[in-house]
Amino acid sequence: QVQLVESGGGLVQAGGSLRLSCAASEKLFSIDVMGWYRQAPGKQRELVATITAGGSTNYVDSVKGRFTLSRDNAKNTGYLQMNSLKPEDTAVYYCNVKRYLQDYWGQGTQVTVSS
Numbered sequence: 001q002v003q004l005v006e007s008g009g010g011l012v013q014a015g016g017s018l019r020l021s022c023a024a025s026e027k028l029f030s031i032d033v034m035g036w037y038r039q040a041p042g043k044q045r046e047l048v049a050t051i052t053a054g055g056s057t058n059y060v061d062s063v064k065g066r067f068t069l070s071r072d073n074a075k076n077t078g079y080l081q082m083n084s085l086k087p088e089d090t091a092v093y094y095c096n097v098k099r100y101l102q103d104y105w106g107q108g109t110q111v112t113v114s115s
Contacts (some may be wrong), residue, residue, distance in 0.1 A: 002104040006106040008021050021080075027076055034069075090113050093111050
């Protein structure tokens, strides 16, 4: 079972940057898709971005041009670089790995953007 540990959340002013990390407890397979989701208070969890082992990425429209997802397969770690942060980016961010039909989740890290 893959265990995921997120880090890098915190409090930042609007316009600032944060980098989230997601470290997996074991070597990721080539079929594994790593992603980040977020959940704001009172809202459903939403997909932010995904990346395949080959580096293909997808982003939700609201973060395109501001967030960049990368993946270091040798370190079994993914990174979400978040720039030009907005108050509406405030949420708990969760790392996810999809392997075949199985989902693995991290414990979440809080990102708060003040106006």
